[in-house]
Amino acid sequence: MSNASPYAYDSKVEGNIIFTKLDAAINWMRSNSLWPMPMGLACCAIELMAAGAARFDIARFGAEVMRFSPRQSDVMIVAGTVTYKMALAVKRIYEQMPEPKWVIAMGACASSGGMYRSYAVLQGIDHLIPVDVYVSGCPPRPEALLDGLMRLQKKIMGEHSFLEQKKELLASL
Amino acid sequence: MTLAEVADALASRFGDSLTGKTDFRGELTLSLQPAALHSICEFCRDELGFDILLDISSVDHFEQEPRYELVYELYSLGHGLALRLKTIATEDEPEVRSICDLWPGANWHEREVWDMMGLRFAGHPDLRRIIMWEGYPYHPLRKDFPLEGKFSDVPDVAFTEPAPLDGGPFVTAPVEGTTEVREPRARRAGDLSPEQTFIAEP
Numbered sequence: 609m610s611n612a613s614p615y616a617y618d619s620k621v622e623g624n625i626i627f628t629k630l631d632a633a634i635n636w637m638r639s640n641s642l643w644p645m646p647m648g649l650a651c652c653a654i655e656l657m658a659a660g661a662a663r664f665d666i667a668r669f670g671a672e673v674m675r676f677s678p679r680q681s682d683v684m685i686v687a688g689t690v691t692y693k694m695a696l697a698v699k700r701i702y703e704q705m706p707e708p709k710w711v712i713a714m715g716a717c718a719s720s721g722g723m724y725r726s727y728a729v730l731q732g733i734d735h736l737i738p739v740d741v742y743v744s745g746c747p748p749r750p751e752a753l754l755d756g757l758m759r760l761q762k763k764i765m766g767e768h769s770f771l772e773q774k775k776e777l778l779a780s781l
Numbered sequence: 782m783t784l785a786e787v788a789d790a791l792a793s794r795f796g797d798s799l800t801g802k803t804d805f806r807g808e809l810t811l812s813l814q815p816a817a818l819h820s821i822c823e824f825c826r827d828e829l830g831f832d833i834l835l836d837i838s839s840v841d842h843f844e845q846e847p848r849y850e851l852v853y854e855l856y857s858l859g860h861g862l863a864l865r866l867k868t869i870a871t872e873d874e875p876e877v878r879s880i881c882d883l884w885p886g887a888n889w890h891e892r893e894v895w896d897m898m899g900l901r902f903a904g905h906p907d908l909r910r911i912i913m914w915e916g917y918p919y920h921p922l923r924k925d926f927p928l929e930g931k932f933s934d935v936p937d938v939a940f941t942e943p944a945p946l947d948g949g950p951f952v953t954a955p956v957e958g959t960t961e962v963r964e965p966r967a968r969r970a971g972d973l974s975p976e977q978t979f980i981a982e983p
């Protein structure tokens with residue numbers, strides 16, 4: 609090592625540098641730390657809780673940080689029957705979430721009204737807010753929610769991380 | 782004290798106001814005129830020991846007169862007796878006297894009856910809707926209200942839209958006939974015309 613010099617090429621640095629696309633890096637970070645807003649409205653919320661608990665452990669997918677403040681949330685998991693009385697509150701909480709934000713409609717009721725063809729129940733939360741992933745089931749098992757979460761992660765990986773963001777804000781300017 | 786003694790005591794005191802008496806499998810049901818409802822309830826509470834009001838419910842006998850029926854379930858802890866009182870409310874004047882001053886628990890029951898069936902209670906301290914929101918224009922448990930709902934909109938509070946029901950299943954239609962006719966397991970679109978199925982509200 610007689611020719612060692614502070615200006616020479618350091619071969620050890622090779623293991624510490626990764627070249628990637630900005631979109632890929634940002635989406636990778638986003639999709640692996642999705643903080644859910646648990647909009648638990650009915651029995652689906654029990655399965656949502658099970659998905660967060662030890663046996664199914666949603667932390668394996670980086671989505672264990674349930675935030676009860678919409679300001680700190682990335683994905684709203686609408687778990688349960690959305691009554692008309694609750695509908696505008698759900699929409700308001702969705703609007704309070706900072707972008708980028710996503711929505712999982714968990715279960716038959718949140719997706720389509722489910723068995724409640726009734727005067728009191730909104731026939732699917734997609735009447736009010738855009739939904740990214742629908743999870744079928746009544747209620748869905750935790751595995752189904754995890755599958756929906758993984759599909760959302762795949763969807764996020766295919767998005768433009770900046771180009772298609774804040775559309776509403778840009779349109780209002 | 783037995784239920785027969787309860788019936789006798791009420792008959793001797795309010796004989797003119799009692800319009801019917803049914804004793805079915807040990808359950809005593811008394812029908813009474815709405816004007817006497819409050820005084821009979823007070824008598825039951827103070828003299829006969831019916832200290833608990835279990836429930837108030839309402840029935841819509843659509844296309845019959847009188848249209849509405851109110852059912853009060855009383856219970857006596859001391860005697861272990863249950864008593865059912867029924868009274869009526871007409872479509873023209875859907876109002877009876879509140880019994881909130883006798884049992885405070887009647888407050889929410891009467892609000893629910895007002896919300897779902899649209900019967901008013903004179904003297905109720907706070908007769909607001911309890912399940913639907915203020916401003917909702919209908920009373921959903923009335924027989925002429927379609928299960929699919931109707932359009933309504935209260936800005937910034939809530940809105941409703943009719944649900945895609947396609948005629949069934951489990952729809953009770955206000956038509957004459959047996960339960961099989963009125964509540965079919967499933968009804969295909971076109972079986973009954975909308976005019977036959979549901980009578981629109983004025």
